[in-house]
Amino acid sequence: MSNSILESESASGNNTADNTAGDTITNPAGSEPATTVMSMQQALNRALDEVLAENPKAVIFGEDCGRLGGVFRITDGLQARHGAQRVFDTPLAESGILGMSVGLAMAGFHPIPEVQFDGFAYPAINQMVCQIARMNYRSRGTMPMPITLRVPSFGGIRAPEHHGESLEALFAHVPGLKVVSPSNPHEAYHLLKYAATRPDPVIFMEPKSRYWQKGEVDAARHDAGGGSTTGAKVMREGRHLTLIAWGAMVARCLQVAELAAEDGIDIEVLDLRWLKPIDAEALAASVRKTRRAVVVHEAPLTSGLGAEVAQLITQSCFDTLRAPVERITGFDVPYPSGDLEDEYIPNIDRILFGIQRVLEYKRG
Amino acid sequence: MDTLLPVASGSAAGPLTADELRELYSLMVAVRHLDTSAIAWQRQGIIPGYAPELGQEAAQVGSGYAVDTTRDFAFPTYREMGVARTMGVDMVAYMSTHKATWHGGLYNPMESRLAPIQAVVAGSVLHAVGWAHGQTLDKKDGVALTYFGDGASSQGDVHEAMNFAAVMKAPVVFFVQNNGWAISVPTERQVAGGSVAARAAGYGMPALKIDGDDVVAVLEATRRAFAHARSGNGPVLIEAMTYRRGPHSTSDDPGRYRSLDEERDGAGTDPLERLRQRLLADGIADEAFFAEALAAAKVEEEQIRTGIQALGSRPGTEMFDLVFQETTPALQAQAANWREESEHV
Amino acid sequence: MAEISFPLPDLGEGLIEATVLEWLVSPGEQVERNQPLVEVETTKSAVELPSPQAGKVVRIYGGPGDKINVGEPLIVFEVPDNTAGIVGTVPKEEAPKRRVRLSAVLDED
Numbered sequence: 001m002s003n004s005i006l007e008s009e010s011a012s013g014n015n016t017a018d019n020t021a022g023d024t025i026t027n028p029a030g031s032e033p034a035t036t037v038m039s040m041q042q043a044l045n046r047a048l049d050e051v052l053a054e055n056p057k058a059v060i061f062g063e064d065c066g067r068l069g070g071v072f073r074i075t076d077g078l079q080a081r082h083g084a085q086r087v088f089d090t091p092l093a094e095s096g097i098l099g100m101s102v103g104l105a106m107a108g109f110h111p112i113p114e115v116q117f118d119g120f121a122y123p124a125i126n127q128m129v130c131q132i133a134r135m136n137y138r139s140r141g142t143m144p145m146p147i148t149l150r151v152p153s154f155g156g157i158r159a160p161e162h163h164g165e166s167l168e169a170l171f172a173h174v175p176g177l178k179v180v181s182p183s184n185p186h187e188a189y190h191l192l193k194y195a196a197t198r199p200d201p202v203i204f205m206e207p208k209s210r211y212w213q214k215g216e217v218d219a220a221r222h223d224a225g226g227g228s229t230t231g232a233k234v235m236r237e238g239r240h241l242t243l244i245a246w247g248a249m250v251a252r253c254l255q256v257a258e259l260a261a262e263d264g265i266d267i268e269v270l271d272l273r274w275l276k277p278i279d280a281e282a283l284a285a286s287v288r289k290t291r292r293a294v295v296v297h298e299a300p301l302t303s304g305l306g307a308e309v310a311q312l313i314t315q316s317c318f319d320t321l322r323a324p325v326e327r328i329t330g331f332d333v334p335y336p337s338g339d340l341e342d343e344y345i346p347n348i349d350r351i352l353f354g355i356q357r358v359l360e361y362k363r364g
Numbered sequence: 365m366d367t368l369l370p371v372a373s374g375s376a377a378g379p380l381t382a383d384e385l386r387e388l389y390s391l392m393v394a395v396r397h398l399d400t401s402a403i404a405w406q407r408q409g410i411i412p413g414y415a416p417e418l419g420q421e422a423a424q425v426g427s428g429y430a431v432d433t434t435r436d437f438a439f440p441t442y443r444e445m446g447v448a449r450t451m452g453v454d455m456v457a458y459m460s461t462h463k464a465t466w467h468g469g470l471y472n473p474m475e476s477r478l479a480p481i482q483a484v485v486a487g488s489v490l491h492a493v494g495w496a497h498g499q500t501l502d503k504k505d506g507v508a509l510t511y512f513g514d515g516a517s518s519q520g521d522v523h524e525a526m527n528f529a530a531v532m533k534a535p536v537v538f539f540v541q542n543n544g545w546a547i548s549v550p551t552e553r554q555v556a557g558g559s560v561a562a563r564a565a566g567y568g569m570p571a572l573k574i575d576g577d578d579v580v581a582v583l584e585a586t587r588r589a590f591a592h593a594r595s596g597n598g599p600v601l602i603e604a605m606t607y608r609r610g611p612h613s614t615s616d617d618p619g620r621y622r623s624l625d626e627e628r629d630g631a632g633t634d635p636l637e638r639l640r641q642r643l644l645a646d647g648i649a650d651e652a653f654f655a656e657a658l659a660a661a662k663v664e665e666e667q668i669r670t671g672i673q674a675l676g677s678r679p680g681t682e683m684f685d686l687v688f689q690e691t692t693p694a695l696q697a698q699a700a701n702w703r704e705e706s707e708h709v
Numbered sequence: 710m711a712e713i714s715f716p717l718p719d720l721g722e723g724l725i726e727a728t729v730l731e732w733l734v735s736p737g738e739q740v741e742r743n744q745p746l747v748e749v750e751t752t753k754s755a756v757e758l759p760s761p762q763a764g765k766v767v768r769i770y771g772g773p774g775d776k777i778n779v780g781e782p783l784i785v786f787e788v789p790d791n792t793a794g795i796v797g798t799v800p801k802e803e804a805p806k807r808r809v810r811l812s813a814v815l816d817e818d
Contacts, residue, residue: 064795067621068548071795089549091518092485116795119484123519152794158412159797160442160483161467209800212791240815255805263811302694331698333687338412338464339677343706352809353705359813407739412798547795611742615793617763618742624759627743 035216043185043217044074044206047192052082055110060087062097062114071116072152072211094120098127101147102135110146112196118153119162132201133176148196149203154247154298155345156209158338165335166299171203172276179275181205183250185215190222191273194229207247231279234286238268241292241355244309246272249296256351275305283309284316292358294326296346301329323361328354365561368570368588368600380580382648388429388579389643390657392421392636395446397661398668406614410673411463415443419609422635423541425450426582430590431509433477437495439488439510442481453478456671463672486512486519493525496534507535507593515546517560530567533598537589541576543608544630548621561603569599576604577635607631680707710787712767717783724751726778729771738766746784762786
């Protein structure tokens with residue numbers, strides 16, 4: 001199985017001449033490729049446009065979503081195309097936005113609210129945890145919560161405080177919420193379209209540092225080489241070690257894999273995509289083959305999602321693992337200001353150090 | 365709207381002196397010049413971003429001027445540069461937050477009596493109530509001055525803060541700068557009923573709705589509110605009507621949601637120009653004084669810019685050292701790992 | 710980089726043209742929204758036109774004395790392809806850099 005056609009652009013991180021693989025569209029069906037090059041911003045915008053067109057009960061709202069088109073232009077033009085009844089600005093109150101989503105869902109709508117930045121999800125946690133996440137349960141399945149909450153997430157853009165945080169472990173810990181994060185435009189398009197048609201609440205974490213990178217989007221098919229929209233995805237095949245990541249860290253791990261290849265180390269990169277539920281089978285399948293695993297995330301180390309991933313791998317691959325699963329993560333510190341951002345986010349060398357520790361690990 | 369009883373004692377009731385009026389003008393010029401310069405710094409790559417306060421100089425200088433830094437405490441958002449300057453905060457340390465040096469800025473909030481800059485709207489309004497209640501518990505006479513905007517007034521925390529303060533008769537002055545816009549959303553789509561000040565009645569709290577572009581009106585209102593709160597009468601809400609003449613931030617494009625004509629109509633007369641005309645009419649200042657004030661503002665901006673450009677990154681160890689007063693073994697281990705693997709050499 | 714062009718706006722009262730008196734900005738200059746761009750004269754009066762856009766000036770049309778019709782190009786700005794969000798910057802894509810090399814003797818059992 002090879003999905004390299006989708007990721008080669010992310011792998012090199014730019015559109016330089018050595019990136020020819022990204023322009024080669026292999027299509028097993030033999031028909032003309034139906035791909036478009038677009039940024040993640042454009043891919044998300046297109047997905048939302050289609051969701052609104054296909055589902056008359058879908059509504060988009062939040063701060064500055066309407067006339068402005070969102071603080072990252074993700075909802076640009078949607079109000080003009082679908083009307084101010086279906087794409088609207090709210091007053092500035094995240095708890096209000098999420099609480100109102102509950103009522104709209106009860107009334108038969110599919111709310112697609114936006115919280116402008118990761119750090120602004122905190123004021124909405126009460127509605128998210130105490131209400132959205134458990135209304136289906138409380139109502140014995142009679143009040144489903146088809147709410148797709150978009151949260152521009154993670155760091156890397158030198159923004160002010162509360163604009164660079166990674167909340168996936170917080171969300172994933174809440175029973176009743178599902179969590180997903182795309183790593184490139186193709187994933188963004190398909191995962192958002194999928195999430196926005198589910199009957200359950202999904203937190204959709206958009207890696208804001210990847211908004212502007214362009215990539216091929218094949219709107220007709222999600223996983224050309226197999227796999228499932230609900231699971232993880234092998235972005236690069238390898239034999240010696242599996243790097244597991246999501247969001248913006250996938251592109252970095254693909255860079256690391258290329259560098260490791262220079263040293264004769266063949267690395268597999270697994271994009272987890274769904275952070276809840278986690279695709280334990282994909283983790284097992286990959287690590288059974290490579291026997292070594294390093295998980296990379298921007299969020300702090302302690303009680304981060306890396307711990308969950310490491311446990312799932314240990315559970316399924318204890319006998320074949322050559323080394324303990326390594327975690328390369330942000331630190332247990334508040335997300336720092338722009339000047340220190342590169343010190344905080346896992347960089348290439350820190351990931352390579354982690355890989356080296358795993359490679360040279362000796363049992364006993 | 366004015367539901368606050370007149371204050372008849374102390375300096376709060378007295379008219380402003382000529383010296384005070386001239387000082388207010390000099391402060392407003394310094395703030396205006398630094399604010400517009402900061403946009404230029406961003407365009408020149410000196411800082412990555414900035415939230416301008418163009419048009420809000422009177423609201424910020426006038427209210428900040430009322431603070432007694434020996435006993436009061438102010439709680440800003442991220443757009444109170446004019447308040448910081450008026451309170452005498454080190455402006456290189458203040459502006460460092462916009463250089464992405466340190467969230468919150470590098471000034472000492474305890475010494476300067478200005479809480480750290482923070483980016484969640486309405487985040488610090490309840491803090492002011494707590495600080496003020498501490499004054500009551502300690503039998504001190506400090507007043508908390510808390511800033512927020514028309515957008516933040518939609519947050520539940522603001523309701524909680526006002527209710528708490530009124531229930532506890534906490535010495536808080538809630539200072540709303542209603543600048544007409546929360547990024548792209550105008551006040552009429554933000555504030556039901558059209559007035560934040562009107563909400564005070566529901567809490568049994570006096571309120572002043574004032575012309576926020578008239579620095580004298582702002583200062584007098586804030587002094588009245590401080591006197592009321594300081595005398596144990598509980599909180600006061602001031603809604604200063606002003607206008608965000610610039611973009612929300614240096615990467616905002618207001619052309620997407622308002623026209624130049626709307627801006628002109630909404631903005632009214634420049635608050636700086638209004639004070640200038642008043643000083644001229646009252647014979648308090650002349651062109652030479654205005655020129656001198658501008659020259660001083662330029663010298664000051666240059667010093668601040670030089671300081672900002674000279675400001676290096678904070679050492680990465682501070683990421684770890686400043687999390688707790690009492691650090692943890694896990695954090696120490698992470699710091700050691702960071703030093704080994706990625707400390708820049 | 711994309712370009713965004715602004716035509717001479719309708720200056721009201723049915724006027725169809727204006728004469729450039731003086732340009733207050735020049736190509737290459739960074740201007741802010743509302744900053745005076747050009748002084749023009751109509752049959753009614755001389756007015757300063759404010760900039761509708763923050764950005765870098767690429768081209769200006771007409772020198773002093775030239776007439777421009779309403780709706781014809783007046784000024785062109787340069788607009789970056791990647792507009793930053795409301796805060797922060799657009800990350801630069803850089804070639805990956807490394808200090809660390811990997812070494813391992815891998816048994817292939």
